[in-house]
Amino acid sequence: MRTPAAAALTSLALLAAACGGGGGDGGDGGGAPATGGTFTYALSADPGGLDPAMGVLSITNTTLSLAYDTLVTASDDGKLVSRLAEKWEVKPDSATFTLRKGVTCSDGSPLTASDVAGSVNHITDPDTKSPIYGVLVPIGMKATADDAAGTVTLSMPEPFSFIVESARSLFIVCGKGVEDRSLLTRGTSGTGPYQLTEAVPSDRYTFKVRREYAWGPAGATAAELPETVVLKVIPNEQTAANLLISGTVNGATVYGPDRARLEATPGVVKNVVPFTNGQFFYHQGDDRPAHDPEVRKALTQAVNLKELAGIASSGTGRPATGLVMEPRPCRGDSVTGHVPAHDPAGAAAALDAAGWKAGPDGVRVKDGKRLTLRLMYATTRGAGVQAAAEYLGQAWRKAGAEVKLNGIIDAKLSESLNATQDWDVVWLPIGVSLPSQLIGFLSGPSAPKGANFAHLDNKRYESLVAEAGLLPSAEGCGQWLEAESALFEAADLVPVVENTVLHAAKGATYDMQAGEFVPTSIRLTQGG
DSSP: OOSOHHHHHHHHHHHGGGOOOSOSOOSOOOSSEEOSSEEEEEESSOOOOOOGGGOOSHHHHHHHTTTOOOSEEEOTTSOEEESSEEEEEEETTEEEEEEOTTOBOTTSOBOOHHHHHHHHHHHHOGGGOOTTBTTTBOTTOEEEEETTTTEEEEEOSSOOTTHHHHGGGOOOOOTHHHHOGGGGSSOOOSSSSEEEEEEETTTEEEEEEOTTOOOOGGGOOSTTSOSEEEEEEOOOHHHHHHHHHHTSOSEEEEOSTHHHHHHTSTTOEEEEEEEEEEEEEEOOOTTSGGGSHHHHHHHHHTSOHHHHHHHHTTTOOEEOOOSBOSSOSSOSOSSTTOSOOOOHHHHHHHHHHTTOEEOTTSOEEETTEEOEEEEEEEGGGOHHHHHHHHHHHHHHHHTTOEEEEEEEOHHHHHHIIIIIOOOSEEEOOBOBSSGGGGHHHHSSSBTTTSSBTTOOOOHHHHHHHHHHHTSOTTTTHHHHHHHHHHHHHTTSEEEEEEEEEEEEESSEEEEEETTEEEEEEEEEETTO
16 A cells, blocks of 8 residues: 555544434425525544645535535435436446536636546646555556547546446546645635635634535435635634524534533424444454454354444444445445354353463463553544443453553554554454445555555455455445445454534525535525
């Protein structure tokens, strides 16, 4: 994988915050649509630099989604639908997209096939050092343009399942931003229905509507959109909830305890959607206890995963069904029946059989070495994750392990996983939209030489993804799902819960998909 292991893993962990299903359009919208006006949304952090090629933070992509389009998008059931591309032709190793006519950039210039190809090739250029290369844009992808025909072709060096699906995550830069990328640090240059007009870091980002916009999915236009969208940076979730209840802001995404208060507030439009997965990985280095698959399975059997799921999600989660988030290209449940079941007695017997015998203080010992587990987790992931770590520690202590909890901030997570490697178990969220985006993390060179931070070596997984990667996406779904199940059966990683998030609105309605606005869905409502 070209992306350095540490940078790629940071992308994985941070992109997790981007994932989730449709947006806040459930319930009573509070009245008929209103024209004009300002829609204000509570942004939980500053988005940083706004160049789409460098946009790895979820909050950055939320911001960019107002101003940029992609070639295709996904419906709620995961099916691909047109966006900038009106049609496409797919071959095993390439896809050719025909662009819509009449699309313009925010500076008035027409969108060209060269703009689209340039957006791809800029990301794949080694000099760019784009953190989304190898995560959102597959390694080896190239783009060529035919401006006369209005077509752009994305190609891979060998057959690849998700060529078209990869295009749904790629924001297209056009106009002045193509020639001068420095304009994109605090500005936008895209074909979306909004253009950034004011950027005040750590305070607000103001967008103005482009009334000429008429090329949205399914014929969506800007005719009924609010005149202005303000993304107000409000890091404190309680403050955001208070402002939404008072009507000062129209929308907010809430993860923590304030969601219960909002769900009980009349007049608040509520929609609970999938957010990201909660799971843990075992370090399988040669000198680690979990190198032995029987030890991994025994440690998994020692944990009541149903109870753990409730704790980790503070009671707001759903049963885990896979590693890829909604809207998934492959529908199905790869988890049920493939994870070692809760069986403390069986766990004890398996550890005995593996040579780990209880010592005088109750801690198991093998060849003079204590069964010590260093459990790492991010302290910035909320009280549920802290409680989940404590619960895991208790379960494994009962099974005869010495457990050391190591809570660290997100910024140190990648360094600790890859560079120091001083851990045995890690609670790590995953948020990707395609199963192919996980291959480099779940196989291949181990850290620090590669992105395989847990030193996984699952030959069945590797064989299945290699086979699936050569098939068209729909035809390979069976193999992709079976590959995930192979990981769970070997206890390489243990899926625990699918977290959910609340998209809330007052005086407005809006949709979000995978943590990004569906900008043509934003409406202010009368009587809200």
